[in-house]
Structure formats: structure tokens, C-alpha cells
Amino acid sequence: MVDDTSDTDEDGPLDRDDQEIGATVAGDDDALLGVLPHFYRGEVSQANSAQDRIDRTTDWAITLLAAVLSLVFSSRNMPAFLLLIGIFVLSIFLFYEVRRYRFYDHWRARVRFVQENVFANALEPVGVEHPAWREELSDDLRNPTFKVSTREALSRRIRRVYGLLFAVAGVGWTFKVTMFTPEQQWTEAAELPGLHGALVAVILGLFFAGVIAIGLWPGGREAKGEIHGVEPGDWKNE
Incomplete structure (x- = not known):
């Protein structure tokens, strides 16, 4: 029986020394530094890229709302339901942005983790926030997870951006079906095919009540950050 292990070892996968090259860095402080x-620069770049994607989504949402408002109020004959379509599309943008925000928070949390456990202690060596920071960071690199829940990300984007956009759209719809259509009852201006105007108003009111409830939903903070006087959340939500 012929032994082919020598050829496999010679021409095959990397040997153990090559596979463990990262471990040599862990044992050498100068190499690690x-x-x-x-x-750190790579994580900052990832966070900046994710932030740019969020900004582009927000820019499109604002542009859409401005375009719809301009169209609806350009003529008395323009129907109010165009604003409802605008609100629906804004909701789609919101859910896209929530996912992008979670990715952004993932990279941002790593950046802050290195800042507070490495650079802060290098400037003033008073101890680190996480004694096992190297193990925690290593585990997150091997098994990356989102640091913030979908609910919290949704709540934060509503409070920061989309709550105001929805409010502007809602106020615009209210003005359109009342003051800008004096020749009609507001219920007639607000109606949709098969739906009475009052029912449309109730559905829209429930939607805004849901937006407000999500935006103000109480709960422990999971997103990493210490700005605006908010207590920092955990580094990682296990």
C-alpha cells in the first residue's frame, strides 16, 4: 500500500506554523500593537461606509417627501391619497434603514470597544472597562452578531428622523383634505375607493399612534454609546 501523506503535506494545506501565525501575534505585545x-482603521472605514449608506437612504426619503408634497399642493385637483402613498414608501425606506443602522451599530460598537479598552488606557492607564477585552473582541470577530435589536433600531430611527417625516406627511394630508379642498367635505376629499373618508382617517390615526408608541417604547438600551447623557449599553448582547 502506497503512502501519499508526504505529497499531501508538501503540496496541500498550510502547515500548523502557518495556520497559527495569528497566535504568535497574541503572545508578542509589540506585534499586537x-x-x-x-x-482599528478597518473598523472605522466599515462604520463610515455603513453611515454613508444610512445617509443615502435618509436623503432619498426626504427627497421623496418633498416631491410628493410639491406635487399634491401644486393644484387643487391633485388627490390627497398621493400623500398616503408617500407615507407607505417612507415606511419601506424606514425598514431598509433599520437594517442598515444595525450594521452600522455593529461596526461602531467595535470601534468604541477598541477606543475605551486600548486607546483610553494608553492615554491614562487606570484600567480597562472589560478585563477580558481581547477574548470578547476575538469572540465577536469569530461570531459576529448585531449589538442592537430590530425594535430598538426602529425606535431610534423614528425618534431621530422618520417621526418628523411622518409628521410632516400627516400634517400635509390633513391640510389637503380640509383647507385646500373647501369645495368638498373633508370626508369626501379623504376617501379611497371602497373606503369612507372617516375610516381612512381612523386608519391613518392608528398608524401614527403605532409610530409614536414604537418611538417612545421604554426598554433597556442595547446600542453601544455614551452620548447625550444616556447610560452606555452592554458591549455585546449575548
Whole structure:
């Protein structure tokens, strides 16, 4: 029986020394300090890229709302339901942005983790926030997870941006079906095919009540951050 293991070892996968090259860095403080800045710059770049994607979504949402408002109020004959379509599309943008925000928070949390456990202690060595920070960061690199829940991300984007956009659209709809259509009853201006205007108003009111409830929903903070006087959340939601 022919033994082919020598050929396999020679031409096959990397040997153990090559596979464990990262472990040699862990045992050498100078090598580790040489690697960390590159890692940090990479995470900052990822966070900036994710932030740009969020900003683009927000810009499109604002542009859409401005376009719909301009169209609806350009003539008395323009129907009010165009604003309802605008609200629906804004909701789609919101859910896209929630997912993008969760990715952004993922990268941002890593950046802050390195800042508070490495750079802050380098400037003033009073101890680290997480004694096992290297193990925690290593685990997150091997098993990356979102640091913020969908509910919290949705609540934060509503409070920061979309609550105001929805409010502007809602006020615009109210003015359109009342003051800008004096020749009709508001219920006639608000009606949709098969739906009475009063029912449309009730549905819209329930929608805004849901938006307000989500935006103000109480709960423990999971997103990483210490700005605006808010207590910082956990580094990672296990």
C-alpha cells in the first residue's frame, strides 16, 4: 500500500506554523500593537461606509417627501391619497434603514470597544472597562452578531428622523383634505375607493399612534454609546 501523506503535506494545506501565525501575534505585545491600528482603521472605514449608506437612504426619503408634497399642493385637483402613498414608501425606506443602522451599530460598537479598552488606557492607564477585552473582541470577530435589536433600531430611527417625516406627511394630508379642498367635505376629499373618508382617517390615526408608541417604547438600551447623557449599553448582547 502506497503512502501519499508526504505529497499531501508538501503540496496541500498550510502547515500548523502557518495556520497559527495569528497566535504568535497574541503572545508578542509589540506585534499586537502593530496589528491593532490596522484593525482599528478597518473598523472605522466599515462604520463610515455603513453611515454613508444610512445617509443615502435618509436623503432619498426626504427627497421623496418633498416631491410628493410639491406635487399634491401644486393644484387643487391633485388627490390627497398621493400623500398616503408617500407615507407607505417612507415606511419601506424606514425598514431598509433599520437594517442598515444595525450594521452600522455593529461596526461602531467595535470601534468604541477598541477606543475605551486600548486607546483610553494608553492615554491614562487606570484600567480597562472589560478585563477580558481581547477574548470578547476575538469572540465577536469569530461570531459576529448585531449589538442592537430590530425594535430598538426602529425606535431610534423614528425618534431621530422618520417621526418628523411622518409628521410632516400627516400634517400635509390633513391640510389637503380640509383647507385646500373647501369645495368638498373633508370626508369626501379623504376617501379611497371602497373606503369612507372617516375610516381612512381612523386608519391613518392608528398608524401614527403605532409610530409614536414604537418611538417612545421604554426598554433597556442595547446600542453601544455614551452620548447625550444616556447610560452606555452592554458591549455585546449575548
